[in-house]
Amino acid sequence: MGEFAPPRTLGFFAQSATGHRMIALSGDDPAGSVVLRHELGHHLLFLAIPRQPRWFAEGVACYLETTRYDRSRGQWVVGELDQRRLEFSARNPVSHWDAVLKMGPQYMSGNPGRAWAFETHSWLLFHYLANTHPAETEAFLGRLQARMDPVAAFAQSYPGMSEQRIGEGVHAYLNGGKYLQRFFSVAEPEVKIAVRHLSSAETHALRARLLASKMMPGWLRPARKEVALALAADPGEPEALAVDFEITERPLADHIERARTAVRLHPYDARAALLLAERLPSGGERHLAIERALELSQEDPDALRLGAFDSLAGGRFPEGLDRARRAQRLAATDPRALDVLAAALAANGRCAEASQVEQRALEVLPDGTPETTVRQLQERAREMAGGSLCVRPVVEEAGGPETTKHPR
Incomplete structure (x- = not known):
C-alpha cells in the first residue's frame, strides 16, 4: 500500500477504465x-x-x-x-x-x-x-x-x-x-468470490491505475513506467491505454490508432471498443464501435451512455432515451450518465425533467472537476430551463393528434 498511498492509509477507492469502482486494501492490515x-x-x-x-x-x-x-x-x-x-x-x-x-x-x-x-x-x-x-x-x-x-x-x-x-x-x-x-432482520448475503491470475500486462496496468488515483506525491513518473511495462507486454492492453490517455498528452490521431490496436488485439473486450468509440469523430466507424461495445457488454453504463448520444445524433430519440435511462440506472450518481439523460429527455420534449436532471448532474460533480466542465453544465442547465435546448411537444390543432417537433 505504501507504493500507492500515504503512510498509514489502509484503503482507498480507484476507478477502472470501464468506470467500475475498485477498493484497494492493504494486505498487511489485520x-x-x-x-x-x-x-x-x-x-x-x-x-x-x-x-x-x-x-x-x-x-x-x-x-x-x-x-x-x-x-x-x-x-x-x-x-x-x-x-x-x-x-x-x-x-x-x-x-x-x-x-x-x-x-x-x-x-x-x-x-x-x-x-x-x-x-x-x-x-x-x-x-x-x-x-x-x-x-x-x-x-x-x-x-x-x-x-x-x-x-x-x-x-x-x-x-x-x-x-x-x-x-x-x-x-x-x-x-x-x-x-x-x-x-x-436482513438475510446474510451469499458471497461468491472469483479469483483469477493476472497476466504481466494486466498487473502493470492495474498498478498504473492505482498510481493514477493521485494519492501519492510524485505519482506521475511511476505511473508512466507501469504503463510502459504493460504496453511492452501487450500493446493493446485496454486498462494501460486508458491510463496512458489520461496522464500523457498525445495527438488525438495517436489515441485513435492505439485504440484500434486494442480492438485488433482484444476483439472480445468491450473496454477496447469503448476506448475507440470515445475518441472517434461522428461517423460510421464510431457507430460500429459503440454497437460492438454494447454487444459485448449490454449493461455497461459507459457503452449505454455513448450509445444514447449516438442514437440522439441519428435522430432515434426514443432509443436514445431508453439507453440513457438504462445508463443512469446503472450509474445513478455519475454526472456523465445524468448529462446524457438530460439531453435525451430534452430531445424527447421532456423539458422540465431535462432541466432538473442536468441540475442534478451539476450537484454530483466530484471535487476537482475542471471549471470549464462546470460552466458547460451550468450553461446547458440554463438553456434547458429556458427551452432553447429542448424539443417541445406541439399540438397541431384542437382535438387533433399531438406531434413533436424534432431538431433537424
Missing part, C-alpha cells in the same frame, strides 16, 4: 474487513446521498465499521462502539465543533493522524446525533437526499444546535450516554 466496511459505506451512502458534508460522510462510514452479522439472532448489528475511537475522543475533546462541521477535503492532506482524528470526531458527532436526536437525524437524511444545501439542511433539521450545545451534548454523551445498537 483490520482489512473494517476498512472494507468503511469504504463500502462511503460507496453505498454516495449512491443514496451524492451531496454530503465531509463530517457526515466520514461519520457514517466510521459508524458502519463495526457492523456485523449475528448468526445466533439472524440479524445485522449496527452501531456498536469502537473502543479505540471512544478512548481517543475522551482523551482529545473537540474545542471547536464548527471546524468539524465545516471541514473540507483538506483533512486528507498532511499528517495521517490528523485525518484519523477528524474521522473519529465525525464518528462521535454522528453517534451522538443519531442516538440522542433520532427524529432530527432522520429529517437531516431526508433533506440531504432531497439535495438541499448541507448547511441549510443541518440548520433546519437541528434547530438551535449551536457549537456550544453540540459540545455540551457530546461531553454528556461521552460521560454516560446510552450507546444504542440497531438490529436489522
Whole structure:
C-alpha cells in the first residue's frame, strides 16, 4: 500500500477504465474487513446521498465499521462502539465543533493522524446525533437526499444546535450516554468470490491505475513506467491505454490508432471498443464501435451512455432515451450518465425533467472537476430551463393528434 498511498492509509477507492469502482486494501492490515466496511459505506451512502458534508460522510462510514452479522439472532448489528475511537475522543475533546462541521477535503492532506482524528470526531458527532436526536437525524437524511444545501439542511433539521450545545451534548454523551445498537432482520448475503491470475500486462496496468488515483506525491513518473511495462507486454492492453490517455498528452490521431490496436488485439473486450468509440469523430466507424461495445457488454453504463448520444445524433430519440435511462440506472450518481439523460429527455420534449436532471448532474460533480466542465453544465442547465435546448411537444390543432417537433 505504501507504493500507492500515504503512510498509514489502509484503503482507498480507484476507478477502472470501464468506470467500475475498485477498493484497494492493504494486505498487511489485520483490520482489512473494517476498512472494507468503511469504504463500502462511503460507496453505498454516495449512491443514496451524492451531496454530503465531509463530517457526515466520514461519520457514517466510521459508524458502519463495526457492523456485523449475528448468526445466533439472524440479524445485522449496527452501531456498536469502537473502543479505540471512544478512548481517543475522551482523551482529545473537540474545542471547536464548527471546524468539524465545516471541514473540507483538506483533512486528507498532511499528517495521517490528523485525518484519523477528524474521522473519529465525525464518528462521535454522528453517534451522538443519531442516538440522542433520532427524529432530527432522520429529517437531516431526508433533506440531504432531497439535495438541499448541507448547511441549510443541518440548520433546519437541528434547530438551535449551536457549537456550544453540540459540545455540551457530546461531553454528556461521552460521560454516560446510552450507546444504542440497531438490529436489522436482513438475510446474510451469499458471497461468491472469483479469483483469477493476472497476466504481466494486466498487473502493470492495474498498478498504473492505482498510481493514477493521485494519492501519492510524485505519482506521475511511476505511473508512466507501469504503463510502459504493460504496453511492452501487450500493446493493446485496454486498462494501460486508458491510463496512458489520461496522464500523457498525445495527438488525438495517436489515441485513435492505439485504440484500434486494442480492438485488433482484444476483439472480445468491450473496454477496447469503448476506448475507440470515445475518441472517434461522428461517423460510421464510431457507430460500429459503440454497437460492438454494447454487444459485448449490454449493461455497461459507459457503452449505454455513448450509445444514447449516438442514437440522439441519428435522430432515434426514443432509443436514445431508453439507453440513457438504462445508463443512469446503472450509474445513478455519475454526472456523465445524468448529462446524457438530460439531453435525451430534452430531445424527447421532456423539458422540465431535462432541466432538473442536468441540475442534478451539476450537484454530483466530484471535487476537482475542471471549471470549464462546470460552466458547460451550468450553461446547458440554463438553456434547458429556458427551452432553447429542448424539443417541445406541439399540438397541431384542437382535438387533433399531438406531434413533436424534432431538431433537424
